[in-house]
Amino acid sequence: MSATAPIHQHSQHEGQINVAILGAGGIAHTMARTLLAMSSDERYSSLINPYAVAARDRDRAAAFAEQYGLPVSYGSYEDLVADPNVDLVYIATPHSLHAEQSLLCLEAGKNILVEKSFTANARQAQQVFDLSESKGLLCTEAIWTRYMPSRGIIDEVIASGEIGEVVSATANLGYPITAHARLVDPALAGGALLDVGVYPLNFLDMALQGRDPSRIASAYQPYSTGVDAQSSTTLFYDDGIMAVASSSMLGQSDRKGCVWGTSGVMVCENINDVSSITVYGPGYEVIKEHPIPDQLTGYEYEVASAAHAVLEGRQECPEMPHSDTLRIMRMMDEIRGIWGVRYPFE
Template sequence: MSRFNGKRAEFEASGDKVNVAILGAGNIAHTMADTLTKMAANEQYTNLIHPYAVAARDAARAQAFADQWHLDKAYGSYEELMEDPNVDLVYIATPHSLHAEQAIACMRAGKNVLVEKSFTANTTQARDTLAVAQETGMLCTEAIWTRYMPSRALINEIIGSGEIGEVRSASANLCYPVWKVPRMTDPACAGGALLDVGVYPLNFLDMVLGADHGRTIERISTSMIPHETGVDAQNSTTLYYDDGAMGVATSSMMVSSDRGGYVWGTDGYLMVTNINNPETIDIYDNDHRPVRSVAVPPQLTGYEYEVADAANALLDGKTECEAMPHADTIRIMELMDQIRNVWGLKFPFEA
């Protein structure tokens, strides 16, 4: 068991902080290190978070990372990090195909985990991982930052107010030309656009049109263009909901897109600038006249919300975060499995 799981009173009395470690030392790990550093210096989070350690498969790389971000510890293996009794929360920043194995190992070692999206490579792995969370009592939550951001509530407040009327349709896209990154095209790493960037449009639709508003998906229509390695290079999926609403999600690792999210109602519509990190929410009437623009609150990096939620959840003895409960993670993983099944795309470890 981690030092402070379910021990908020003890934590607050001690004056200690939640020690966060990073498993992996790639690009996204650096973004998290930047986030933790800024949180430690910010009055809102300084009494909650301490940037503590990093682990990589190479000791020199880990030490260079720790030196750059002024971390207390650097480990040349993941196992060493898991053995450190002072690690409270591990952010897993490795390829999707490794998430389940590493999250399970961390939890069995008494570490809470914040697992980068996509949570795992498939639903079977996700269920196995979450079963260990229940078995061990450790926190296990998916680090898909848009679920934790204030923009989520702002968008849903607009929809719930009826300002744009009855919402009947939505679309979202996220495309980045990242196909030159080796893991993105590697089937063994669960590569492809869907699990890396496509997960965001699907989550956007789930929040603005689907489960957040009581709808369930009745059927899907989907297609993709394969990369030469067999993974999806770009794709499009239409979701048909039980009340007749529909949503379209598009993603690609070959091109750039406007990253827009659009929610269409009977009395107007709203546009979200950048579904991957919402910047503004613009509302229009049926004549396409601007009604108003809603600003998203300033942020450190945007990752701070998921870290703070995870830290507070473990202090309260929870195994999941309210913003991204296990049921939501499973629902999105099942949807992505369903989409890949239509395409006939399986990863080598699924054969």
């Protein structure tokens, strides 16, 4: 069903959050499936109400809403944020648009969950956080690995001393994805770094517990359009720890994240949706395997965290506070600075 004026059908239950999706591309479909699954799962059904979608094309939005049974659809983002029934907006557009759309939502009084990469650079991120904090609204980055149960398991392994004292870490992510026009377009903040490279950097940041590197070294190979096609970045820390992040949009990588300790190593398979965590001893023998809990899609954790934050009147989620997003954005700015890569709009 399509709507031009707001449909007054607030949450069926008190304390239920009406979630709207801004954008109707690939990741918006994943989020819609997630919201549907949550609405029929007893752990989340009293918390989440899948409510609306907006696209720049009214027919596309209406078709999307019909596909997922959303009661409301809008042919403009302005109409969506004007709907008083919307409690939380998930921003599912290319990251070059995140800053302006985040500001649009916040100005209209909407809480937001913004797909990674949060913005194109740290200056934009700071602008968005300044507004969310002044308005007292939730604003959080939807980088799902920060919210998943696997993160807690990784923290526990490191804290337990199972691998000894951490001395190094590595993480990589690569897919052949240059066929996606947005990813090779400098005007859309294309390149491997902001799309896939953000995961290895976040993995290392979590493994090393949010410390600022004292020095960064990085090198990249450009794509024909000038964006980064693949790169390797080494982070150096004051206590002697080193960490290496690699990303590529040209080829498949093994997608592993490893944390090296004085008495063992923890290996995480598939760092952008961890599928297994194995601890190896000094002779690379398996010491322990940590199972990963079953999940609906993996997106439910960020949605639930954001919904609880809205109900509790918080401006950030503990899994990805503003300071963590800003640190990652500044790191990516510094890495691009080393390469000499700027987006046309910067």
